[in-house]
Amino acid sequence: MKAVRLHAKWDPRSDFKLGNKDIEGKVSWLGSKVWRYPEAKVEELPEPKIKRPSEVLIKVRACGICGSDVHMAQSDENGYILYPGLTGFPAVLGHEFSGEVVEAGPEAINRRNNQPFTPGEPVTAEEMLWCGYCRHCADGYPNHCENLHELGFDVDGAFAEYIVVDAKYLWSLRELEGVYSEEKLFLAGSLVEPSSVAYNAVIERGGGIRPGDNVVVFGGGPIGLAACAILKRAGGARVILSEPSEVRRKMAQELGADVTINPLKEDLVEKVLDYTQGMGAKLYLEATGVPQIIWKDLEALIWKARGINSTVAIVARADVNVPMTPEVFQVKRAQIVGAQGHSGHGTFPRVISLMASGMDMTKIISKKISLDEVPEYLTRLQTDKELVKVTAVNS
Numbered sequence: 001m002k003a004v005r006l007h008a009k010w011d012p013r014s015d016f017k018l019g020n021k022d023i024e025g026k027v028s029w030l031g032s033k034v035w036r037y038p039e040a041k042v043e044e045l046p047e048p049k050i051k052r053p054s055e056v057l058i059k060v061r062a063c064g065i066c067g068s069d070v071h072m073a074q075s076d077e078n079g080y081i082l083y084p085g086l087t088g089f090p091a092v093l094g095h096e097f098s099g100e101v102v103e104a105g106p107e108a109i110n111r112r113n114n115q116p117f118t119p120g121e122p123v124t125a126e127e128m129l130w131c132g133y134c135r136h137c138a139d140g141y142p143n144h145c146e147n148l149h150e151l152g153f154d155v156d157g158a159f160a161e162y163i164v165v166d167a168k169y170l171w172s173l174r175e176l177e178g179v180y181s182e183e184k185l186f187l188a189g190s191l192v193e194p195s196s197v198a199y200n201a202v203i204e205r206g207g208g209i210r211p212g213d214n215v216v217v218f219g220g221g222p223i224g225l226a227a228c229a230i231l232k233r234a235g236g237a238r239v240i241l242s243e244p245s246e247v248r249r250k251m252a253q254e255l256g257a258d259v260t261i262n263p264l265k266e267d268l269v270e271k272v273l274d275y276t277q278g279m280g281a282k283l284y285l286e287a288t289g290v291p292q293i294i295w296k297d298l299e300a301l302i303w304k305a306r307g308i309n310s311t312v313a314i315v316a317r318a319d320v321n322v323p324m325t326p327e328v329f330q331v332k333r334a335q336i337v338g339a340q341g342h343s344g345h346g347t348f349p350r351v352i353s354l355m356a357s358g359m360d361m362t363k364i365i366s367k368k369i370s371l372d373e374v375p376e377y378l379t380r381l382q383t384d385k386e387l388v389k390v391t392a393v394n395s
Helices: 067-073 182-190 192-205 222-233 246-255 268-275 291-304 326-331 347-356 371-380
Strands: 002-010 035-044 055-064 096-104 122-125 162-166 170-172 214-218 238-242 259-261 283-286 311-314 335-338 365-369 389-393
Touching: 002 371, 035 067, 035 371, 055 122, 055 182, 067 371, 096 162, 096 182, 096 192, 122 182, 122 192, 170 347, 182 192, 182 389, 192 222, 192 283, 192 311, 192 347, 214 222, 214 291, 222 238, 222 246, 222 283, 222 347, 238 246, 238 268, 246 259, 259 268, 268 291, 283 291, 291 311, 291 326, 365 371, 371 389
Parallel strands: 214 238, 214 283, 238 259, 283 311, 311 335, 365 389
Antiparallel strands: 002 035, 055 096, 055 162, 055 389, 096 122, 122 170
């Protein structure tokens, strides 16, 4: 079968020390510290086979390019990949996907009806392959599994014609039938994973909001846009997006944002305070990946606002140090929380239900491409910010 696989050279930086979860030459939880000279290639690979009774063979119908895919294929001036997390190469990229069941093992149970999966079922999958038995999983935090693997990072992903996934990570998309056409259903299904990352950040980790609260989202990428849609449906009085790209600002308004601000041309702090009558926001989402740029404005907002008890949720990955003023958070009774991943606490089924009830995230898809074009767009997306979500589609 055809697949897009990324290769890189294991060449650790001088300050890197092998961790207890790392495997020399194969896997590291600190990808940007060890992997050098990445190259994505379209290759012919054997079609995967079911090996365990709980596994499911899926024909991939749609798979979106994530910022993580771009950063794994992108290198710094010394040739090291930009993505800082769990990676193991070579690996087939792609984790934001949907498809239809081809074959299922006898113990592959579909949560939709508590019966074994049958061919033809439309599905999507979590990309974080949590073990279910470590302490963090047992405590209900699968995003922080101590034995974590990830589809498209250290396990072969979905930029391929077929993929095998254990049933415990799968979610049916039947609820979307009748709401979306077949092609659009699979496009929507490929956006469940990134939308669930946003849901986890603003609802689970950020604590959500009460109807009538104000929110500010920094960054209009797919996660920030999904956050705007979710927070408006959660009752946000003023959902405000800070984003330089006009294309992304318009998308945010289509998805529910009340106000969009171009921080390169407008005074972000003054605008937010004006729109909120000086109260500021209950929730701030850092979804830019460049906190070193936006942090000054974020702290100024918290400090100058009349409101207290705000939460800053950090969802974008960034291996940078950011100066923080503790006094701001003490006096304003504010807090910072980190948000990683999407699993647990029912994020996937709730996002699917939101999509079924009218939250059409397919609006963020800028372009549909073939598998052969994925390497080209992994490069193009490094600089082209007018493209929001590019999705590879298989017929």
